[in-house]
Amino acid sequence: MADGKNQAAPINGGTLLSDLKSLFSLFRTKGTVNFAYGFMSAFILFTVFLAFNASPNPTASPWFSSIFTSSSTSITGSTTNISSSTAPPVPSNTSSSLRSQISNIFSHPLPNSTSTQSATNVTRSENTTLQEPNLRKEPTNAKKHTQTSNLHDKVEAFNPNQTTEAPKALVAAANKTENSASKIVPESGKNVTAKGDKRIAEKGSNLTSSLVKKRGNETSNSDVKQGIEELVKGLVNCDVFDGNWVRDDSYPLYKPGSCALIDEQFNCFLNGRPDKGYQHLKWKPKDCTLPRLNGGHLLELLRGKRLAFVGDSLNRNMWESLVCILRNSVKDQSKVYEASGRHHFRSEASYSFVFKDYNCTIEFFVSPFLVQEWEVREKNGSKKETLRLDMIERSSANYKNADIIIFNTGHWWTHDKTSKGKDYYQEGSHVYGELDVQEAFRKALTTWGRWVDAHINSSRTLVFFRGYSASHFSGGQWNSGGQCDHETEPIRNKTYLSEYPPKMRVLDKVLKGMKTRVSYLNITRLTDYRKDGHPSIYRKQHYTEEERKSPLTFQDCSHWCLPGVPDAWNELLYAELLIKQYQNRRQPKIP
Structure with a gap:
């Protein structure tokens, strides 16, 4: 038939459909399937290995920095930033050592974000686990912890490498007198210059040696005793009665x-x-x-x-x-x-x-x-008051x-x-006519x-x-x-x-x-x-009629x-x- 002559000739003497089925059958062989699965598993394991065994220079793999990132956070007191996120789900078939490492990394919650920079740097401790920050931003309605009066400790909580102005609260408190130890609450988002650190720390040292240090509104007896002892050392050889009123x-x-x-x-x-x-x-x-x-x-x-x-x-x-x-x-x-x-x-x-x-x-x-105040009987039988200079008083x-x-x-x-001393002073039975x-x-x-x-x-x-x-x-x-x-x-x-x-x-x-x-x-x-x-005229509220007539007399x-x-x-x-x-x-x- 003329129509049959115009059709394409089959490959290997078969039809086109049968030939295609034969070609795809090569991929269903057992060896080929194992090879494909093995290649994919190796790729996944290699990816996970890179993820959790980052090089000392994290910037070598910048693409990884955004895998688990939800927002960036600055940790006060360190020199680098860390991304704030929750831990990703750990697959159930992950090895125990890998699960342990993931757990260590995310075992400490991080403070809320206060920085707008993207986090690319991570500071690790020697065992590669992150340490809990020593300063947290508390919710405004949270119960405040008791504040220490040691200003020097408060200054150390700030990052000395940051360069914005010192908080006004710290500077004002550091300038108070030694008798006015104060609670210092750092202002959020403000940091201390290195120059400010030194100046405030020096003034803080003076405050910490003040007589009374406070914890909240209560006085610490141990701090009082320590501060007092420092002052007492200066009193030992001092004439405390020579001075002036200030x-x-x-x-x-x-x-x-x-x-x-x-x-x-x-x-x-x-x-x-x-x-x-x-x-x-x-x-x-x-x-x-x-x-x-x-x-x-x-x-x-x-x-x-x-x-x-x-x-x-x-x-x-x-x-x-x-x-x-x-x-x-x-x-x-x-x-x-x-x-x-x-x-x-x-x-x-x-x-x-x-x-x-x-x-x-x-x-x-x-x-x-x-x-002893005393009295003697005179010849006429009357009594006369005297002062016994030779007798201590009765209540001794x-x-x-x-x-x-x-x-x-x-x-x-x-x-x-x-003052006149006439017929008043007595020793034994003798009353001095004048002394x-x-x-x-x-x-x-x-x-x-x-x-x-x-x-x-x-x-x-x-x-x-x-x-x-x-x-x-x-x-x-x-x-x-x-x-x-x-x-x-x-x-x-x-x-x-x-x-x-x-x-x-x-x-x-x-x-x-x-x-x-x-x-x-x-x-x-x-x-x-x-x-x-x-007291002068303010020695009483109500005066007698005689006193009102001449109050200055009294x-x-x-x-x-x-x-x-x-x-x-x-x-x-x-x-x-x-x-x-x-x-x-x-x-x-x-x-």
Whole structure:
């Protein structure tokens, strides 16, 4: 047929379809299939090997950097970046060693991304596993961890190789005074220059040696003790009574009006004194720095002990100051109370404030002369008041076993009866018709000194004597119209200070002749500066009709407003106690 002649001739004598089937049958042979599968398996394994055994230079395979990448993250504190992603699924048939390596790499979650750069570099530790970053960005609603006050540690958390400006929060905190340790929270996304690092770290070193370091809002006792010891070393050979008053707005040590224990006579704030500058002055010795009185630390020093003030109303001034300072440092103030339940402190012979949580007491014994007030019967049968210069006062048996005793006397020796010395001073049965007040004062202090040597165990009791506190009556004495209500600034020029009181020179000689070591709190000069610190007309809220007619007649220019000058006396007492503790620790132990 003509149509059959025009068809193409079959290959190998067969049809075209049969020939194609024969050709493709070559690929179905067993050997060929095994070869293809083997080639594909080798390719997959080689790819995985490259993925998880990258060369030390990751940039040699740039294509791999985007396999698991979802976003890039900068890790603060390192010099390179790392991509932030979740771990890819690990096939079930992967070898155990490969599964372990994948698990190690993604075992630590990474912080949220704060960088816009693509991540191409990875920093590895020696065992090739990534370390958890030491700084994380917390959610704003997360509970904040307690912040350390060590500014140097905070600075080290920043990358020293980055070059943007230092956070303002860090710089401001580093410029604060040593008494104002602060929490530092770095601002997100800001870094520190190398120059800024050095400057802030230096200031941070000063902050870390400050007296009180804080953890959040609480004081660390161990840090307080360490900081205090550094200050105490500088106090040992320093005359803490030679200095001047400086403005310090972190004072007073307790908020005005916050202590209900202050007697009305000393509570100038509640009595309406309008100026407040007298509250913000701190005593600063010339050659050292007084540690700020830390009430909690002082209570620890006094745990299980008795501290007794013995003397006149100026010692009551100091006693009330200390009670208020310590009470304000106690969390539960209901556990601070006067042992007999008293709330006024001018009518009884003795008082004792109990600090229950510390098992300690702060006591006051009224004894304006330290020797015994007496009376004798005259020939006509009447009684006459005298002062027994040869007898210690009656309450001495109640405080002789206290752990710390602070004595004082002085102001009552300026009153008419004592200063004139006529028919008043007595020794034995003899009443002097007239005796110079300086000699009488010497006899009284000698009696006191002998009693201390004979009755106080100096191995367990510390004895202090607080010196004379200066008065500032102008235009008359306390009972003749003397005034000080116009004084709002301390004396600045030494030439206006009074001479060292002759009675305190007598005290110096008596102390030198005693066997018992008595620490002399010589506050005479530092009080002489403070003509601004007295209650003056602000000694009470309500005046009698007679007082309203002539209020200037009744000014108080002897005692001191609280908060005020007596707080500094207690800071000096605190410093002396710290010095003694420091010296006792350094004494060699006797085998």
